[in-house]
Amino acid sequence: MVAFYALVHKDDDSAFGVSFPDLPNVFSAADDEDTVVANAIEALELWAEDQPIPVPSTLESLRERKDVREALEEGAFLVRVPLVEHEGRVVRANVTFEAGLLRAIDETARRRGISRAAFLASAARKALGT
Template sequence: MKYPIAIEPGSSKTAWGVVVPDLPGCFSAADGGIDEAIEKAKEAIELWIEIALDNAKDVPKPSLITDLQKKKEFKGFIWAIVEINPALLSDDIERVNISLPKRVLARLDAKAKSAGENRSGYIAHMAIST
């Protein structure tokens, strides 16, 4: 997915501000210029999407930059596109093969059992909750 971002230029005294109009409350800032601002925006978008999905909320589809540019609140902003890996939006199950020392696997299985989960569920739970 490609999300448009609105970048408010910074100066030697102020950071570059970034707003993601399609994701309410999603914003970021950077002191290091426009390239850093775009990179920070990508991190903010990925985190916003992850939190929304974890809370069973819908992720809005991106708007067209041309539509967003017409809004008065973005007058003087620079526009860019941030591409997000579509895998972030997928809940499809994928089988993976991992290699772990037997002692680590035994600990993992014991912790999964005590949590009332299977190995895969426990790993997924730990990844999401941290």
């Protein structure tokens, strides 16, 4: 899976700002730290819909960049943001679960009015973003 590093900036009186050193036109923001990566994933996915995807820089090469070093010195921090590409096609998968866990998944999906597959896809997207 392709992933890009993002710089997260936070001033005392502002939301979290997210920028991608490899992708100068991609930005995101989040009101709290728990949603930084999820919002960054969404920004990255939206950008990738219309752009060729470059090879991401390594963590080591980013740390050598003057602009990244300066941002880190000013209090920013780096997070790894996975790019989950939407191919537009659905693939069937056979998975195995412990019976009690599967029952809990089905009950939760039913309460939410969604299918088991939709619930599992949602949970996977959430897990990839943390």
